[in-house]
Amino acid sequence: MAPRDTTDSPRLRIVEAAVGLLESGGPDAVSTRAVAAAAGMQPPAIYRHFGDKDGLLEAVAEHGYELFLESKRAQFDDTPEDPVAELRRAWDLVVEFGVSRPGLFAVMTRAAGSSSQDAHRAGLEILHGRVRRLAAAGWLRVGEELAAQIIQATGQGAVVTWHSTPADRRDPALLTVLRESMVAAVTRAEPAVPAAESGPAAAARALRAALPDDADVLTEAEQHLLREWLTRLAAQS
Known part of the structure; x- marks a missing residue:
C-alpha cells in the first residue's frame, strides 16, 4: 500500500x-x-x-x-x-x-x-x-x-x-x-445471547402484538393504559 x-x-x-x-x-x-x-x-x-x-x-x-x-x-x-x-x-x-x-x-x-x-x-x-x-x-x-x-x-x-x-x-x-x-x-460456536426467552416480558410482548387495534371490550382509555403496562413489562429483561 x-x-x-x-x-x-x-x-x-x-x-x-x-x-x-x-x-x-x-x-x-x-x-x-x-x-x-x-x-x-x-x-x-x-x-x-x-x-x-x-x-x-x-x-x-x-x-x-x-x-x-x-x-x-x-x-x-x-x-x-x-x-x-x-x-x-x-x-x-x-x-x-x-x-x-x-x-x-x-x-x-x-x-x-x-x-x-x-x-x-x-x-x-x-x-x-x-x-x-x-x-x-x-x-x-x-x-x-x-x-x-x-x-x-x-x-x-x-x-x-x-x-x-x-x-x-x-x-x-x-x-x-x-x-x-x-x-x-x-461458525460452529454457540451464540452469546439466549435463543429464546420466557417469562412475563416475553408474554407481554406476545399479548401486545396480539391485541387488536379496536378491541370493543375495552374503552379507548383502557386500551391505552393496557398497552402502556404491556410495554413496561416487555422492556424488563
Whole structure:
C-alpha cells in the first residue's frame, strides 16, 4: 500500500477538509468550492490533485479505510488464541466505526468495489486471514468466501439499519443479535445471547402484538393504559 500523505501535504489537507464537511453537513456539503475553502485553497487545486469530485470522494474513501485499518492493527494480535472471539471483536469494531462516522462509512461502502482502493484491499486481506484462521481451527461452518461475504453483509447492514432507524427507536440489542446471527451462520460456536426467552416480558410482548387495534371490550382509555403496562413489562429483561 502506498505511504500516507504527510500532515503538510496539500492533498491530505483537501481530503481532511472533505471529511470534515462530510461528517458535519452530509454529502451535499461536499462541493468542490466548499472543500477548497475549508482547505484554504482555490477550487482548481482539487481538479489538479483528484481530477474531479468523484476522484476526491475516492480519496476520501481511501483515507477512511486507512484510518480504520490503523485502529484494527492497534487492537488485534497476529496470532489470536480465540479466533471466534477475534471475529466478534472485529465485527464490533466495524459496526462501531460505521455508527460513529456514518458519512465517511457510507462513502467507504460505495467505493468498496473499486480495485484501486489499496487500503480496502488490505482490509479484505485481514478479513480473509481471519476467516482462514477460523477454518484452520475447525470453527468454520461454510466456505471461506461465503463466510467473508456474510461477515461483510451483516456488518454493513447493521450500520445502515441503525442510521435508518429513528434515534428514539434504536436498540443496541439489535447490534448484538445481528452479530451473534453472523457468528451462528459462519461458525460452529454457540451464540452469546439466549435463543429464546420466557417469562412475563416475553408474554407481554406476545399479548401486545396480539391485541387488536379496536378491541370493543375495552374503552379507548383502557386500551391505552393496557398497552402502556404491556410495554413496561416487555422492556424488563
